[in-house]
Amino acid sequence: xxxxxxxxxxxxxxxxxxxxxxxxxxxxxxxxxxxxxxxxxxxxxxxxxxxxxxxxxxxxxxxxxxxxxxxxxxxxxxxxxxxxxxxxxxxxxxxxxxxxxxxxxxxxxxxxxxxxxxxxxxxxxxxxxxxxxxxxxxxxxxxxxxxxxxxx
Amino acid sequence: xxxxxxxxxxxxxxxxxxxxxxxxxxxxxxxxxxxxxxxxxxxxxxxxxxxxxxxxxxxxxxxxxxxxxxxxxxxxxxxxxxxxxxxxxxxxxxxxxxxxxxxxxxxxxxxxxxxxxxxxxxxxxxxxxxxxxxxxxxx
Numbered sequence: 001x002x003x004x005x006x007x008x009x010x011x012x013x014x015x016x017x018x019x020x021x022x023x024x025x026x027x028x029x030x031x032x033x034x035x036x037x038x039x040x041x042x043x044x045x046x047x048x049x050x051x052x053x054x055x056x057x058x059x060x061x062x063x064x065x066x067x068x069x070x071x072x073x074x075x076x077x078x079x080x081x082x083x084x085x086x087x088x089x090x091x092x093x094x095x096x097x098x099x100x101x102x103x104x105x106x107x108x109x110x111x112x113x114x115x116x117x118x119x120x121x122x123x124x125x126x127x128x129x130x131x132x133x134x135x136x137x138x139x140x141x142x143x144x145x146x147x148x149x150x151x152x
Numbered sequence: 153x154x155x156x157x158x159x160x161x162x163x164x165x166x167x168x169x170x171x172x173x174x175x176x177x178x179x180x181x182x183x184x185x186x187x188x189x190x191x192x193x194x195x196x197x198x199x200x201x202x203x204x205x206x207x208x209x210x211x212x213x214x215x216x217x218x219x220x221x222x223x224x225x226x227x228x229x230x231x232x233x234x235x236x237x238x239x240x241x242x243x244x245x246x247x248x249x250x251x252x253x254x255x256x257x258x259x260x261x262x263x264x265x266x267x268x269x270x271x272x273x274x275x276x277x278x279x280x281x282x283x284x285x286x287x288x289x290x291x
Contacts (some may be wrong), residue, residue: 001217001219001276002277004271004275006272027274028271028273029272030269031269031270031271032268033228035269043209045288047289052208052288052290054287054288055209055285056264061223068228102221115270116225116227116228147231147232149229
């Protein structure tokens with residue numbers, strides 16, 4: 001059985017030299033796809049008792065919810081991770097590229113096969129800071145456009 | 153006549169053609185529901201509604217821990233597809249509880265994979281949840 005820590009979200013920065021960045025100190029991840037269906041039953045529809053609805057897909061959408069620890073890091077420290085502070089400015093109408101990848105190796109940071117990839121907009125970022133507990137945050141990436149299955 | 157109380161692991165969802173039990177499944181739920189309409193008219197002599205079924209639908213939800221690369225890719229490919237897939241349920245037994253027993257209650261039909269969730273939390277097994285919305289008759 002595959003463990004949750006071996007499936008990670010990667011944000012791919014735009015630009016001439018795209019950099020694949022992990023969500024740093026991430027704890028949880030939920031990838032969700034949903035198809036909107038419409039009843040396509042007509043008077044032509046016949047079945048054993050003439051009651052069963054027929055459906056067609058009329059729209060698709062999805063979102064990725066991810067959680068991580070809030071970690072204070074200096075901007076002078078070079079890294080390619082996405083920290084909480086980096087996400088603050090990414091709550092915008094600008095789509096980012098993302099990938100869902102299997103990982104292995106040290107700190108689970110060796111990128112393996114890609115499950116799927118696409119674009120998304122960070123639409124929600126919330127911090128939970130309770131007394132005597134680690135501060136955490138949750139982000140929601142609303143998928144923008146199609147999700148493509150990996151082929152690597 | 154002795155009754156056999158079926159265990160959850162012996163009630164399985166089957167997907168595809170040929171139909172195969174959903175691998176590594178941990179839970180499955182079948183829902184059949186009808187849409188009702190008040191059929192009472194001025195001829196009805198009481199204040200009570202006289203409900204009648206005008207249509208009905210079905211769905212199957214399966215949760216599994218089969219999070220292999222091949223399975224995840226196959227599910228997303230199916231989600232992206234406009235084609236419908238055969239989905240049903242049956243009593244299952246035999247090797248890995250995957251052999252359909254053709255129980256009297258077994259049913260199947262065309263369905264749309266209309267909801268897919270992959271939950272990957274740290275130090276937990278990856279969970280995959282699929283909801284298939286039936287399209288047409290469950291026979």
